[in-house]
Amino acid sequence: MDLITEPAALRRACDEVRARGARVGLVPTMGALHRGHLSLVEVARARADLVVASIFVNPTQFGPGEDLERYPRTLDADVAACAEAGAGYVFAPTAKAMYPAGEETRVNVGATAADLCGVHRPTHFEGVATIVTKLFNIVGPCVAVFGRKDYQQLRVVHRFVRDLFLPVEVVGAPTVREPDGLALSSRNRYLRDEERPRALALRKGLGAAWEAFAAGERSVSHLRALATEPLSDVDRIDYVTLADPETVRPLPDGHVAGERLLVAMAAWVGKTRLIDNVVLGEDDHPHRQGD
């Protein structure tokens, strides 16, 4: 396993891999790796001959006042974990390498980026689409793997890959959870001891909606009420949105759900913003899955 920091060096390395007929896979991350990230590397390994894991805390996807500075950085441990998970290269560039002086190009995705987290983080997905496009162009992967925990991000990547005709297959991998159902997130380490139990409110809301849907409930307003109720435990709700799983367009309260329905939420516990989601009719129960 090699650690590479220069884009040109990574391109050369990936060109060589492809030149010998091997398939390159990519797992973009911001580091602070947990089992969820490592599961993405495993998914990529099953679909490619060599996996590049990138570790880059991308400044353009953080808004003013967000946690760019305090975002956890654990490079040595991350590199060791990637090596153990079977990544061939870890790419850990500097911000200046990815955004050199004078750069000014951004990739914008429209409606897919507008709702849910887009309302609360208006430039977030522009930053995501821009950095992922850069990584795709440096690495030239056949396949790239993203976690379904960041569901809207996954749809944004699907959207611009299709729109821009990028020759890469985008794969979403299941959310990995703690035994009690909390979705793994690098931001979980921000949670204080007293906050940790309250962080379960999100998976409780998703679980309530999941069970009602399984029992036949299809009213968007009822499902939304069930998903929201446990969030009385959090300090602030950004959103609880029921949406089309493809377009992530929110569905109005009067809507009757079809076969699949996205329930996505973002809420604050203390100073920690948590997100979670489930696709009803598709995903496993957000708690039992973690057992």
Place this chain on the structure above:
Amino acid sequence: MDLITEPAALRRACDEVRARGARVGLVPTMGALHRGHLSLVEVARARADLVVASIFVNPTQFGPGEDLERYPRTLDADVAACAEAGAGYVFAPTAKAMYPAGEETRVNVGATAADLCGVHRPTHFEGVATIVTKLFNIVGPCVAVFGRKDYQQLRVVHRFVRDLFLPVEVVGAPTVREPDGLALSSRNRYLRDEERPRALALRKGLGAAWEAFAAGERSVSHLRALATEPLSDVDRIDYVTLADPETVRPLPDGHVAGERLLVAMAAWVGKTRLIDNVVLGEDDHPHRQGD
């Protein structure tokens, strides 16, 4: 020479070319081809084993009220001209193939797209950057050739190619002119007989600045005045801008030029918008070059 209309078919064809170790070149055009376009194919042929010429009147680079509908479309003649010029493939997709229902991604370049034509055509370069990115991702060219007549467009392409780490060499080819110095343009066919002589005002202005610069003049305000004076013959001036040739940032009147200086202009003769430019200290005289 093959005519291809489907993006997936073009990708397969180009993948096969690359798989046998050959270099692919790309010349993106909007058709209505003239000798200027064909010179781009020649430049590309000198740098690649197979040249793709694309012919696509890109709707997203036209603003409201612009000439999208009446833009000349001469596909049969264009295909024949490309074959004669040595293109291997002509790619002529439908608008729906390049912008299918639901697409919503745009590539935005910042300051490089803001001045000159960007002031008068605020969404133009977003449309250019988006379609060229799509074409790059379908074709996967080693080299792409653009005319220097659309100087700001060339700089926009250089900018986003560098910013997004696209693995393609961008080459600018010299403006081709009529014997009297008029820069070739698909829009020249809009000009009425009485308008044609007045269209020379642009190259006259550029020529006056060129001669003064060659004689040692370095005052931006003087050079701008010289370039503007012949434009008394046109019906409306969009801009006459002296700018940095790399960044296309306008230089203020008090500025003293360095070794190279872009003089760019856009003006209307009747209902026809014409653009032209010269890089002082680099390009040939905009008239003698056409002799």
